[in-house]
Amino acid sequence: MSWEIKVERTKTPKVKPDQNNLGFGDHFTDHMFIMDYTEGKGWHDPRIVPYAPLSLDPATMVLHYGQAIFEGLKAYKTKDGRILLFRPHKNMERANISNGRLCIPPLDVDFAVEAVKAIVREDQDWIPEAEGTSLYIRPFIISTDPYLGVRPSFTYQFIIILSPVGAYYPEGIDPVKIYVESNYVRAVKGGMGYTKTPGNYAASLIAQVEAKKKGYTQVLWLDGVEKKYIEEVGTMNVFFKIDGEIVTPAVEGSILAGITRDSSIELLKSWGIPTAERQISIQELYDAHASGKLEEAFGTGTAAVISPIGELNWNGQVITINDGKIGEYAAKIYDTMTGMQYGEIEDKFGWIEEV
């Protein structure tokens, strides 16, 4: 089989959106990458084609049983016109972890990163240049057998689409209010919580909708068994500074191993800041707040990098963290990581890959 990527260019390029008003996930570029999988043949026919709707049989398995995974990363344009990716191999290794759980055949990690680079290169004119903007990259795999019955599919498609996105914080970083969810659960150990699979997000919607009605931006999930231990926030991992130490829940099967999480831990350690991955109960957090030792709270994820948490509501007990302002460490991680991503701060970790 050949790993050469065939290219079919669009004959009708789109008008590009206003760079100062991009939002997130609303606009898509001129092309997409597609590769097929067939049992017995493996992954084959990698190609770049004009961005267009997919034609799927109504019996296509992914529509009924949700056998699918996705990833999310960004391409950044530097002031001198280079295109940078942040730890893309980590995304594709994680795609394979998700694939393993979902009975989807693995990707060749190096080739999948090459595919990301190829489609980004093809649509590089779509990478916005305004401060804080980027090109969001969404690789995903769907099961494509037309079949009604629960079993792994024999055929799949690996697709990569691109979306120019605006600055997450056009008016500066504002801490968010988070509702601690004590009724619904997102995932349990043994389930799919550590994968990026659509079902996890479908399961989370109702809590998000109800939290929004109460005036909260997102929910903080507790463990699915005792509803005692902190898990993560929406599509972000969560960190707290308690009495000078940074703590974050350990990755033990029910939460996503975020790349921003891992990078934040590496940065904190490189600065000599005590950092622990462990179990954290919601009671411990509230006790720390009561004794004046809860100093910072923030979420980490590719979309926002850092999202400071200014308020928590757990069963009606409302606490304000760091006077509702961004904390020192959250700000330092944000500035360093975005500085590296836009090529303005030296990368001593080998995280940046040029396209």
Ligand SMILES: *Cc1c(COP(=O)(O)O)cnc(C)c1O
């Ligand atoms: C994607 C995601 C994250 C953050 O992962 P990053 O690799 O840092 O973007 C955290 N939690 C969930 C549930 C996610 O889907």
